[in-house]
Amino acid sequence: MITVTLRGRGGQGIKTGAHVIGTAAFLSGFYVQDQPLYGAERRGAPISAYVRISRQVILDRGQIDNPSLVVIGEESLMGMASDNPPHEISESTVILVNSPLSKSDLASRYNIKNSLIVFDLVKLSSGIIEKPHLGIAVAAAACKLLGLNFDFVKESIIKELVNIQVNRDEIARNVDLASKVFDTISPVTITTPREAYRESGILEPKYHEPAISTCAITATGNSMLRDRAQWSNYKPVIDYDKCTKCMVCYVYCPDSAYTIDSEGYPIVDYDACKGCNICKTECPVKIITLVERNKR
Amino acid sequence: MDSKYKTLKDMPLEEELVPGTLLCAGCGGALLVRIFEKMLGPNAITINAAGCMTMLSVFPYTPFKSSWFYTAMASAPAAAQGVRDALDMLIEKKKVDKKDDLKVLVLTGDGAASGIGLQATSAAIHRGLDFYYLVYDNEAYSNTGFQASESSPFGSATKTTVPTDIIEGSTLQKKDLFEIWRAHRPPYVATISPAYMTDVMHKIEKSSQITGPKLFIAHSPCPPGWGIDSDKVIRVAKLAVETGIWPLKEAVNGEVRHTLIQGKRLPVEEYLKTQERFEHLFKPVRKEKIIAQLQQSVDYYWKSVTK
Ligand SMILES: Cc1ncc(C[n+]2csc(CCOP(=O)(O)OP(=O)(O)O)c2C)c(N)n1
Ligand code: SF4
Ligand code: SF4
Ligand code: SF4
Numbered sequence: 071m072i073t074v075t076l077r078g079r080g081g082q083g084i085k086t087g088a089h090v091i092g093t094a095a096f097l098s099g100f101y102v103q104d105q106p107l108y109g110a111e112r113r114g115a116p117i118s119a120y121v122r123i124s125r126q127v128i129l130d131r132g133q134i135d136n137p138s139l140v141v142i143g144e145e146s147l148m149g150m151a152s153d154n155p156p157h158e159i160s161e162s163t164v165i166l167v168n169s170p171l172s173k174s175d176l177a178s179r180y181n182i183k184n185s186l187i188v189f190d191l192v193k194l195s196s197g198i199i200e201k202p203h204l205g206i207a208v209a210a211a212a213c214k215l216l217g218l219n220f221d222f223v224k225e226s227i228i229k230e231l232v233n234i235q236v237n238r239d240e241i242a243r244n245v246d247l248a249s250k251v252f253d254t255i256s257p258v259t260i261t262t263p264r265e266a267y268r269e270s271g272i273l274e275p276k277y278h279e280p281a282i283s284t285c286a287i288t289a290t291g292n293s294m295l296r297d298r299a300q301w302s303n304y305k306p307v308i309d310y311d312k313c314t315k316c317m318v319c320y321v322y323c324p325d326s327a328y329t330i331d332s333e334g335y336p337i338v339d340y341d342a343c344k345g346c347n348i349c350k351t352e353c354p355v356k357i358i359t360l361v362e363r364n365k366r
Numbered sequence: 367m368d369s370k371y372k373t374l375k376d377m378p379l380e381e382e383l384v385p386g387t388l389l390c391a392g393c394g395g396a397l398l399v400r401i402f403e404k405m406l407g408p409n410a411i412t413i414n415a416a417g418c419m420t421m422l423s424v425f426p427y428t429p430f431k432s433s434w435f436y437t438a439m440a441s442a443p444a445a446a447q448g449v450r451d452a453l454d455m456l457i458e459k460k461k462v463d464k465k466d467d468l469k470v471l472v473l474t475g476d477g478a479a480s481g482i483g484l485q486a487t488s489a490a491i492h493r494g495l496d497f498y499y500l501v502y503d504n505e506a507y508s509n510t511g512f513q514a515s516e517s518s519p520f521g522s523a524t525k526t527t528v529p530t531d532i533i534e535g536s537t538l539q540k541k542d543l544f545e546i547w548r549a550h551r552p553p554y555v556a557t558i559s560p561a562y563m564t565d566v567m568h569k570i571e572k573s574s575q576i577t578g579p580k581l582f583i584a585h586s587p588c589p590p591g592w593g594i595d596s597d598k599v600i601r602v603a604k605l606a607v608e609t610g611i612w613p614l615k616e617a618v619n620g621e622v623r624h625t626l627i628q629g630k631r632l633p634v635e636e637y638l639k640t641q642e643r644f645e646h647l648f649k650p651v652r653k654e655k656i657i658a659q660l661q662q663s664v665d666y667y668w669k670s671v672t673k
Contacts, residue, residue: 080390081590112390112421113590235528285425293386293429301391321374321563322600324389324397326381326429342385346392347597
């Protein structure tokens, strides 16, 4: 069995990407499971999806640890030690990333020793499509690494995009891009992890006290401890010389990212800011600007 | 009433919701929850029916400084009754000090409020349960991917009301939850908008003097569902009020009062045009009939108000 984990942000089409891989493998004659991690798939929030591909009926369920291949939709998601749920990779996991950076830059920046494949979607899509469907493009790259035939990949892309009501022209452009991505990627060796079920038989869940077995949170206000990738590549910056201390930015921030200092000036906590830009749009004197964040 | 909250600068500075949630950037509902929790203060318990806001607390993390309780979609008002009763009993038995009493807040989306949870709310209002109810009305089942709810506007596109050559989005009218709730003669029911925060503060302050059901329906722009940029949430909310689509009002013991009546209303299309869920009304050709129908229903509403 081969296992794939995809990481992206809500709205980028990572879930569709997982379906594309799954359907392409299914059309190729394999048993397949593909699913997004349901729960908090919000626009901009880091999300994951999984694919299992096997020649035998797949009996494993649940999240995948130590996948054969990890597909990462954009570089800002690389710095996370874990996402939701904790996400492990082993030395043999192959990592596929969409990034404009070179392989050696990425490997040294994130201290990666694994087999790493990098492709630059912005570059590849220029002249083909203005807003490429990220999920489709990464799925095409992954399918190449998985050794699937492009005919099945194409059929799968069309099927999945029709399902989400994408128009014919957009579908054609995404297929063109997928074909280009597919041809760009060079194959590498992918290992197949062992199947948990076949190793250990069916696991009987044991009874646990509700205090242990239910999801009770006894801590208060601890969500800043979550290991979160930054949501936006830009941050709002205030020109304090012109600030009237009207507090509009503070009031309208949905994420409690602002505090008011002792002199009445608003201060943004950039770890808390999701980059919605409401504060920038609402500031009556228009003194909030967007500044690119230092990439982690 | 003389209010403590004259301008935005009077907003309490203590946050009851810390950052770090998984909700969308720019979520209008989340903003109102943040403000509501601030106004209620630390002695509150939030009873949250399944919907986007249950994504606030995802094990093992929570942004809430106060207590939070997750219920099935239909049953938040019933759970609120249980919590209120338990608190009352504990206070009576002197196991909880009166000063540690908690305000009970029911928090649900419009799907739960106007649809599956309507019966439980009706029962709670009927019994005179002492609680707050905040419905963040994003006008669809947002958490599951924006399917139509009983609160989706006529003509709007959702996942289950996809515009086609023959159908212009939702063919059903938005349920008038304010009137449904008001028919129960609760002591307090109000509509609010995130673009009018002093009005929000006034209404919460006013209702806090009242024992019994205190009900709020909040216009809650949803960037992915409505097809707007996240920074436009307040702009869009403001246009809803300026076009008269979202009236700001309250009813005390059933007596309605509009808290804002505009001299001149903008045409409804100024609001509709800002959102992808209404895009099919303008492209590829203008659907004059639907736009006129939407305008007429707003005009009709305000005619009955001002006379
Ligand atoms: C009885 C029941 N049916 C379906 C669901 C699945 N479900 C979870 S949230 C949700 C949508 C709720 O919509 P709404 O109340 O409008 O809140 P929103 O998602 O907009 O925040 C649905 C259908 C459920 N939790 N319970
Ligand atoms: S951009 Fe949005 S999240 Fe960030 S500080 Fe401004 S309002 Fe808050
Ligand atoms: S909205 Fe603008 S002027 Fe007002 S406090 Fe914020 S930064 Fe200052
Ligand atoms: S889908 Fe809409 S209501 Fe739900 S969290 Fe996102 S913005 Fe808020």
